[in-house]
Amino acid sequence: MTTVSRRKLIATGLAASAGASGLAVAARLAQKYGLVPPDHGGIYGLGETLTYASQRLLTRHSLAREFSASQISPRPFPNELDPPTEEFKRHQAAGFVDWRLSVGGMVAQPTSFSIADLKGCPSRSHITELACEEGWSYIAEWIGVPLSHVLSLVGVLPQARYIFYLSMEPNTWDSIDMADALHPQTLLCYAMNGNELPVPHGGPLRMRLPRQVGYKNKKFITRLTVTDNVKAFGKGLGCIDAEYGYAWYAGI
Amino acid sequence: MATFGSAQLPAEASAPSQASTAQPTKLAPRHSALVRVTHWITTLCFFALLLSGSEIVISHPRFYWGETGTVLTKPLFQLPVPSSRKLVPTGYGYVLPDQNGWSRALHFEAAWIAVLTGLLFVISGLVTRHFRKDLVPSKADLSWRALLTHVSKPLRFEPPSAAEAFSYNGLQRLTYLFVIFILFPLVIWSGLALSLGFASAFPWCVTLLGGRQSARTIHLFVSLALVLFLFVHVAMVCLAGFWSRTAAMITGRTGGRKEHT
Numbered sequence: 001m002t003t004v005s006r007r008k009l010i011a012t013g014l015a016a017s018a019g020a021s022g023l024a025v026a027a028r029l030a031q032k033y034g035l036v037p038p039d040h041g042g043i044y045g046l047g048e049t050l051t052y053a054s055q056r057l058l059t060r061h062s063l064a065r066e067f068s069a070s071q072i073s074p075r076p077f078p079n080e081l082d083p084p085t086e087e088f089k090r091h092q093a094a095g096f097v098d099w100r101l102s103v104g105g106m107v108a109q110p111t112s113f114s115i116a117d118l119k120g121c122p123s124r125s126h127i128t129e130l131a132c133e134e135g136w137s138y139i140a141e142w143i144g145v146p147l148s149h150v151l152s153l154v155g156v157l158p159q160a161r162y163i164f165y166l167s168m169e170p171n172t173w174d175s176i177d178m179a180d181a182l183h184p185q186t187l188l189c190y191a192m193n194g195n196e197l198p199v200p201h202g203g204p205l206r207m208r209l210p211r212q213v214g215y216k217n218k219k220f221i222t223r224l225t226v227t228d229n230v231k232a233f234g235k236g237l238g239c240i241d242a243e244y245g246y247a248w249y250a251g252i
Numbered sequence: 253m254a255t256f257g258s259a260q261l262p263a264e265a266s267a268p269s270q271a272s273t274a275q276p277t278k279l280a281p282r283h284s285a286l287v288r289v290t291h292w293i294t295t296l297c298f299f300a301l302l303l304s305g306s307e308i309v310i311s312h313p314r315f316y317w318g319e320t321g322t323v324l325t326k327p328l329f330q331l332p333v334p335s336s337r338k339l340v341p342t343g344y345g346y347v348l349p350d351q352n353g354w355s356r357a358l359h360f361e362a363a364w365i366a367v368l369t370g371l372l373f374v375i376s377g378l379v380t381r382h383f384r385k386d387l388v389p390s391k392a393d394l395s396w397r398a399l400l401t402h403v404s405k406p407l408r409f410e411p412p413s414a415a416e417a418f419s420y421n422g423l424q425r426l427t428y429l430f431v432i433f434i435l436f437p438l439v440i441w442s443g444l445a446l447s448l449g450f451a452s453a454f455p456w457c458v459t460l461l462g463g464r465q466s467a468r469t470i471h472l473f474v475s476l477a478l479v480l481f482l483f484v485h486v487a488m489v490c491l492a493g494f495w496s497r498t499a500a501m502i503t504g505r506t507g508g509r510k511e512h513t
Binding site for chain 1: 363
């Protein structure tokens with residue numbers, strides 16, 4: 001039988017309380033520096049938070065790998081889509097001339113952009129890989145206006161923390177933090193491989209975030225809402241996918 | 253026999269800390285408390301990673317080499333299993349339910365716990381010289397004859413010698429070192445290479461493996477190698493005496509110790 005000495009007991013007690021207060025301080029700091037994702041609750045919250053926090057510390061400014069034009073995949077694979085709504089079919093029939101991207105929330109000047117307005121902005125393109133969480137991936141050239149440019153046009157208020165983006169597809173919305181929103185490779189994408197963005201790939205307008213997997217790259221974007229409060233949307237987990245068990249942060 | 257060279261009893265190892273308890277003959281535990289705790293945390297994580305990894309694989313059971321690959325390109329090979337996605341051609345007439353949400357969450361959480369546990373194990377193993385004392389084989393261990401004995405004996409279902417309850421034989425030492433310092437680092441590396449965020453900060457971790465899809469294929473094969481290790485490991489534990497060996501990894505005491513004291 002082992003006997004527990006008093007010294008050992010005191011040492012263990014001290015170590016345990018130091019560990020607990022250390023954790024509490026770490027949690028405070030993580031909250032303060034924006035290292036806690038909206039879906040940090042539940043049994044998988046630990047893993048989600050460790051992944052998001054460590055990637056924010058390591059990758060805030062890093063650029064997704066870019067490729068040469070010769071590496072562009074000849075047949076980009078658009079994943080399956082729900083059948084289009086009547087509203088979408090009307091827009092498609094009209095060549096998307098009336099498609100609007102409305103930007104609101106914590107901004108100085110709420111604004112609505114047509115696709116032509118967005119094409120009139122300075123454009124940026126990158127040849128990057130779209131990787132699906134299922135395991136497949138392809139490389140394409142993505143052309144669009146940097147999200148940071150659109151945000152600068154509407155004047156984002158300093159307390160903003162998240163950009164929510166809504167799709168014309170029913171029940172499809174998502175959000176990203178300011179690090180991703182202001183990242184130079186984050187595009188509101190309207191063209192692909194030199195042509196108009198095909199509808200199966202999200203035309204006329206798709207969010208393109210090459211540092212996160214496919215499902216964060218929502219298609220058919222119609223609205224951006226700048227906010228400091230994720231709780232105001234759905235169940236407060238930051239994206240509709242998190243309500244079905246998928247992580248809000250998908251850089252992994 | 254040549255292999256007995258490494259099979260000393262770990263007699264004095266625990267002497268300094270135990271000296272005050274006035275039991276000078278007390279043996280060190282077969283496995284230290286840290287080894288026991290990290291062993292079982294790793295076991296739990298391994299099963300969580302295996303289950304969630306298999307779930308993720310069935311959403312796209314096709315594997316490629318190079319940077320890219322989709323259902324529109326030719327795979328290197330395809331696992332003969334049904335898929336949880338409609339657009340993957342499998343030859344099965346049905347589609348399994350999508351389990352990727354919780355599978356991905358469990359996979360990454362278990363990976364975090366396994367990696368942090370592994371770091372603790374490796375650092376303590378270096379500090380306490382556990383690797384040098386218990387895992388680095390001696391010259392005599394490394395002769396072909398000695399190594400072959402440890403393959404042929406279990407194949408004849410001969411249980412290990414009594415001394416092997418206290419120390420690993422040469423083949424075990426090589427196997428554990430291979431798993432700890434080759435397979436685990438490789439599976440972590442190829443897994444991290446699949447993280448788009450991680451790869452943006454450390455692009456070489458993908459390019460050195462030959463591209464994203466190569467990394468995914470390597471991740472599968474290293475995982476299969478670890479599963480093979482698990483089967484052999486459990487088979488050898490059964491041959492040596494499942495309860496005594498498992499008890500040693502839980503309590504630290506070997507079954508044979510009672511006879512010595």
